[in-house]
């Protein structure tokens with residue numbers, strides 16, 4: 001029987017074609033992982049390392065350790081993605097308390113066969129697989145937490161809640177006064193939760209067996225164009241999505257249409273890349289689009305690209321560092337222009353002196369790259 005996970009079933013129910021591409025096609029491994037998934041994976045890895053550290057040291061939180069964990073950029077991760085996830089992770093760690101580290105487990109990776117026996121993750125007998133972000137036993141309650149790194153808040157995933165509870169029961173058993181399945185949205189400081197009873201997960205093995213049977217019998221995989229397409233890893237081979245994009249390749253003709261689209265994009269949690277592209281194309285020609293005290297338009301940004309960050313740190317401490325603290329300088333791998341200015345300001349430099357020193361260092365150790373990004377921002381008066 002085919003091994004299924006809650007996310008696999010979810011994908012199948014959203015779009016069969018996308019499911020087939022991810023789980024059945026060999027070419028999947030050749031594709032680039034979308035940033036959406038890579039960021040989620042990075043966060044989960046750090047959260048697991050951090051959680052295990054708290055459990056072993058029996059501490060409820062440890063901000064310093066969180067900074068160490070997120071302080072190294074993993075190979076192959078784009079800088080923008082690294083900085084984004086680093087910020088999410090540090091915010092999350094700052095607000096997170098492990099209430100009972102001795103009774104907490106992170107990243108529980110479990111696989112069971114059709115009869116509910118635990119099997120190896122890769123076992124051909126595996127029928128249900130799951131990775132549970134955090135399991136806690138607190139004051140008689142069982143708390144199962146799933147971290148969500150996506151931008152869009154979705155209805156709570158009941159199947160995931162029931163499946164994880166089923167897995168924890170098979171693994172550790174126990175009687176609980178309450179079982180709570182919690183989804184924690186890291187970008188929104190938002191949680192949603194569901195209470196689960198033993199009755200709720202009784203039917204889980206049967207449910208997965210039924211889905212596996214349907215999949216085995218399938219010969220065609222239908223497409224379903226939806227909001228999911230924007231992040232879909234199969235989009236480049238999906239004729240339905242291509243047709244939909246071509247059919248809707250709208251141009252914005254006037255301010256009203258631009259405002260309507262902008263409001264739709266910026267007031268929903270969905271960030272539709274295509275909508276943003278259309279706004280950009282419009283404001284390229286007509287200038288910033290205003291609504292109220294907000295506008296969408298071009299903003300010039302200066303970014304310092306350092307030739308080699310290691311060399312820069314040595315240069316700073318060797319040649320200019322009398323009053324500088326190395327810890328301060330090296331906070332974060334991506335030392336930015338404003339970051340460097342702040343460090344120098346602490347040594348008393350300001351105004352022209354600060355500017356001259358900054359430009360001097362940038363001249364030797366890096367270059368300034370000016371880029372234009374299109375963002376939604378307050379109108380400058």
Ligand code: SF4
Nearest residue numbers: 015224229232238241
């Ligand atoms: S692009 Fe949309 S319709 Fe096509 S496979 Fe992906 S989710 Fe399905």
